[in-house]
Amino acid sequence: MDLRRLRYFVVLAEELHFTRAARRLHLAQPALSQQQRILERELGARLIERGQGGCTLTPVGLVVAAEARALLEHVDSARARIEGAVREQGGRLRLAYTRSARGGVVDALVSRFREANPHVQVTAETGWTAPNVAGLLSGRFDVAFVRPPLYEPELHCRIVDTEELLLAVPAGHPLATMRRIPRDAVVGVPAVMWPRENGPGMFDRTVEQIWPDGSFRLVREEPDDEQLLRAVAGGSVVAAVPAGRARALRLPGVRLRHFTAPAPTVDVGLAYHPRRLTPAAERLLSALDDPRHSDPPAPA
Numbered sequence: 001m002d003l004r005r006l007r008y009f010v011v012l013a014e015e016l017h018f019t020r021a022a023r024r025l026h027l028a029q030p031a032l033s034q035q036q037r038i039l040e041r042e043l044g045a046r047l048i049e050r051g052q053g054g055c056t057l058t059p060v061g062l063v064v065a066a067e068a069r070a071l072l073e074h075v076d077s078a079r080a081r082i083e084g085a086v087r088e089q090g091g092r093l094r095l096a097y098t099r100s101a102r103g104g105v106v107d108a109l110v111s112r113f114r115e116a117n118p119h120v121q122v123t124a125e126t127g128w129t130a131p132n133v134a135g136l137l138s139g140r141f142d143v144a145f146v147r148p149p150l151y152e153p154e155l156h157c158r159i160v161d162t163e164e165l166l167l168a169v170p171a172g173h174p175l176a177t178m179r180r181i182p183r184d185a186v187v188g189v190p191a192v193m194w195p196r197e198n199g200p201g202m203f204d205r206t207v208e209q210i211w212p213d214g215s216f217r218l219v220r221e222e223p224d225d226e227q228l229l230r231a232v233a234g235g236s237v238v239a240a241v242p243a244g245r246a247r248a249l250r251l252p253g254v255r256l257r258h259f260t261a262p263a264p265t266v267d268v269g270l271a272y273h274p275r276r277l278t279p280a281a282e283r284l285l286s287a288l289d290d291p292r293h294s295d296p297p298a299p300a
Contacts, residue, residue, distance in 0.1 A: 003075060005039045006068040008032060009047065013065035017054040093280040095124045096132040096144035098199075100225055100245050101268040105161040106145055113284050120280045129199035136273055142281040147202035148269040157269040158288055164243045165206060165264040166256045168228070170235040176255040183259070187215040192228050192237040195221050202266055206240050209264035229254050242266055 008025060012032070015021040022029040040047055047061035057065060093113075097106065114122060127135075132144035133152055148157050167186065169175040175185060196203040207216045220237055222228050226249055228239040233253035246256050270288065272281060 001042060002039075003072065005035050005042075007072060008035050009039055010065060010068050010072060012036065012048070012055075013057055013061065013068075015054075016056065091119075091278060091280045092121045092123065092142075093278070093284060094140065094142045095122055095284075096135055096141045097124060097126040098129055098132060098145045098147055098268070099126055100147065100242055101145055101161070104244050106268060109160065109284075109287060112290070113287050116287070117280065117283060120283075129202060130197055133271065136271055139273075139276060142276070142278050143270055143272045143284060146269050146271045147199045148267050148271075149201040149205065150269075150271060151200060154273065155271050156274050157271040158285060159267050160270050160288065161268045162265050163268070164258070165210065165240045165266055166243050166246050166258060167210075168232045168239045168241050168246060168254050168256055170232055170238075171253045171255050172235060173238070173255075175238065175257065178257060180258050180260045183210065183212070186210060186238065187213070188217050190217055190219040190237045192220040192222055192231040192239045193218055194223060194225075194228065198223075205266060206264070210240055210259070225249060226251075240264070 008021075008027075011025055012018065012021040015024065018029050018032055022032040025032065027035075036048060043060075043064065045060040046058050047064055048055045049058055095110070110122070110124075114120075125135075125141075129146040129150075132141065132146050133150060133155065135141040136144050136155055137152065145160065146157065148159070150157055167175070167181050175181055175189075178185070193203065193206075210216075220231055222231050225241055225245045228241060229246070229249055229251045231237055232239050233251050235253070241256075243256075270285065272285065277285075
């Protein structure tokens with residue numbers, strides 16, 4: 001049975017006048033009359049008796065009107081509950097990426113979240129770990145990809161991925177002839193790095209793993225990984241760069257070398273303020289427990 005015709009009939013039963021009911025329904029009167037005749041034909045009974053001043057309900061019409069009201073109220077209530085559930089699954093996710101970790105596992109995670117939550121409005125920015133952390137603390141972001149460790153105890157961080165640190169060396173440098181670089185080979189070697197204030201935790205972890213004896217010789221700072229590699233290509237400095245970023249950039253004149261075991265690594269984390277978690281942010285965090293999260297991304 002067509003619910004639309006039942007709605008028309010309920011209005012007609014309230015007005016008991018075709019002209020007024022049609023006006024209320026924003027229909028032409030002939031169209032309302034036609035829908036009424038179709039409904040009566042479907043039910044196999046007359047529901048309305050027309051008169052000079054309007055119309056009256058037949059005994060069957062009285063029953064149909066009462067049952068139709070109850071049915072439509074139930075339908076409207078169910079629709080409201082469904083729409084409410086959809087809205088709850090929606091909302092907004094304010095997300096920050098970290099500059100050195102786009103692509104791979106990070107983008108695959110966000111892509112799966114978007115597919116599973118099409119009603120969520122995702123707004124994203126990209127920045128260094130330090131401004132991303134500041135955005136979490138101020139409430140500007142709901143979640144942020146960062147390079148841990150973090151030094152802010154009020155924030156929590158889930159590890160998303162771990163990647164190896166490679167040494168970028170100039171093509172003509174003596175280190176370029178080695179397949180794997182021992183730690184003592186980089187003692188005192190001039191190095192380029194991005195400013196520590198961009199991501200203190202990653203900076204400290206990098207130095208501690210590669211130059212553990214305090215032999216880090218920083219002679220130059222550059223704002224990002226691409227500029228680091230351009231500085232290396234210039235022939236006078238080396239740089240420790242996450243493998244994914246280094247291989248994605250691949251500049252001429254730069255050779256990428258592994259370190260001897262244990263390989264130095266850095267993490268990518270998803271940070272959040274535990275007292276400010278939105279439903280959308282909780283669903284993104286729960287996606288980290290999906291078995292597919294550990295699968296390598298499909299080749300492009």
